[in-house]
Amino acid sequence: MGNGNGSGDLAARLRARWARGAAFLGCPVPIVCGAMSWVSTHGLVAAVSEAGGFGVLAASAMPPEELVAEIAATRAATARPFGVNVVTLHPRFDEVVAVCVEARVEHVILAGGLPPAAAIRALKDAGAKVTCFAPVVPVAKRLIRAGVDALVVEGSEAGGHVGPTSTLVLAQEILPHAGEVPVFVAGGIATGAAVVACLELGAVGCQLGTRFAACAESPAHPDFKAALVRAQSRDAVISPRIDPRLKTIPVRALHNRAMDAFTAMQRELLDALDRGEVSAEAVQERAEHFWAGRLRRAVVNGDVEEGSLMAGQGVGLVKGGETAAGIVHSLAREVEEIVGESHGG
Numbered sequence: 001m002g003n004g005n006g007s008g009d010l011a012a013r014l015r016a017r018w019a020r021g022a023a024f025l026g027c028p029v030p031i032v033c034g035a036m037s038w039v040s041t042h043g044l045v046a047a048v049s050e051a052g053g054f055g056v057l058a059a060s061a062m063p064p065e066e067l068v069a070e071i072a073a074t075r076a077a078t079a080r081p082f083g084v085n086v087v088t089l090h091p092r093f094d095e096v097v098a099v100c101v102e103a104r105v106e107h108v109i110l111a112g113g114l115p116p117a118a119a120i121r122a123l124k125d126a127g128a129k130v131t132c133f134a135p136v137v138p139v140a141k142r143l144i145r146a147g148v149d150a151l152v153v154e155g156s157e158a159g160g161h162v163g164p165t166s167t168l169v170l171a172q173e174i175l176p177h178a179g180e181v182p183v184f185v186a187g188g189i190a191t192g193a194a195v196v197a198c199l200e201l202g203a204v205g206c207q208l209g210t211r212f213a214a215c216a217e218s219p220a221h222p223d224f225k226a227a228l229v230r231a232q233s234r235d236a237v238i239s240p241r242i243d244p245r246l247k248t249i250p251v252r253a254l255h256n257r258a259m260d261a262f263t264a265m266q267r268e269l270l271d272a273l274d275r276g277e278v279s280a281e282a283v284q285e286r287a288e289h290f291w292a293g294r295l296r297r298a299v300v301n302g303d304v305e306e307g308s309l310m311a312g313q314g315v316g317l318v319k320g321g322e323t324a325a326g327i328v329h330s331l332a333r334e335v336e337e338i339v340g341e342s343h344g345g
């Protein structure tokens with residue numbers, strides 16, 4: 001297709017983007033294993049980074065003391081770069097940021113809403129590269145103005161908390177506004193061909209979660225991993241919200257009994273609200289509380305019916321028995337087969 005020069009130029013551009021992503025992360029393969037609460041602990045993170053990808057510790061479910069220990073354990077297991085993901089809703093957000101500053105963490109990924117400017121500044125003053133999630137164009141622009149070093153653009157195909165817009169659309173919307181700021185695309189990515197498509201859109205690399213959650217080094221319960229391997233893409237659905245009066249954050253996870261119970265509970269709460277038996281605040285609080293502790297229940301205890309089986313739509317492409325290195329190397333190989341070997345990066 002096309003003439004030789006055109007496709008050669010394109011391949012060279014894609015290789016240059018791939019090399020930029022690698023240079024930014026400080027690793028040979030700009031594939032990020034996105035932080036996953038309860039899953040992204042030192043074993044998986046070190047395995048991904050050792051394989052040449054980029055592992056990220058999930059600090060969202062960790063108290064600061066545990067994060068200190070996890071950073072030390074990751075550093076003991078690999079000399080390669082890795083990151084720490086901090087959710088702005090963390091009940092001890094400032095302390096967790098302070099841990100990253102104190103430990104001189106080189107890459108901090110801030111998730112869950114617009115992060116406080118003071119946190120970005122403190123991390124950058126400590127020498128960290130700060131990456132943030134950009135869910136819409138105005139937020140991307142604000143983050144760039146606030147001095148973030150990179151963006152993650154994550155579409156609604158992703159596992160975990162999601163926005164309403166698909167990966168392809170969000171990437172098309174945000175990438176043209178990123179300028180010199182490197183962008184990693186996430187959500188439903190599971191193959192090298194999809195990574196190349198993201199490079200074509202202007203990304204410098206990709207972030208994957210679900211495929212890594214099922215790999216050998218993932219500490220998730222075997223029943224959780226088996227559920228991922230069994231599932232098809234259409235099983236990974238967004239948690240139902242049956243009425244606009246309930247403002248719950250949508251989460252993509254495999255459909256199970258907990259999802260049905262969540263729907264039934266919303267119906268009961270709204271009926272009680274209509275009868276004037278409960279306040280709107282109480283209804284909201286109970287709906288929000290429903291999922292508390294459920295991811296842990298699935299990932300750690302293997303309760304695949306009552307827990308939250310967070311997974312992206314790429315789950316249909318997840319195979320059993322992969323290792324972190326197998327995933328990183330096969331993605332790198334598939335990318336190289338399409339864009340050609342990189343000689344400059």
Ligand SMILES: Cc1cc2nc3c(=O)[nH]c(=O)nc-3n(C[C@H](O)[C@H](O)[C@H](O)COP(=O)(O)O)c2cc1C
Nearest residue numbers: 034035036037111158159160188208209210310312
């Ligand atoms: C089980 C699970 C837990 C997750 N936990 C977090 C988290 O704590 N913080 C975060 O920023 N993203 C979290 N994510 C999102 C991932 O980091 C990643 O961006 C996402 O999984 C990418 O989409 P994919 O699953 O389609 O590959 C989670 C995803 C999964 C599947």
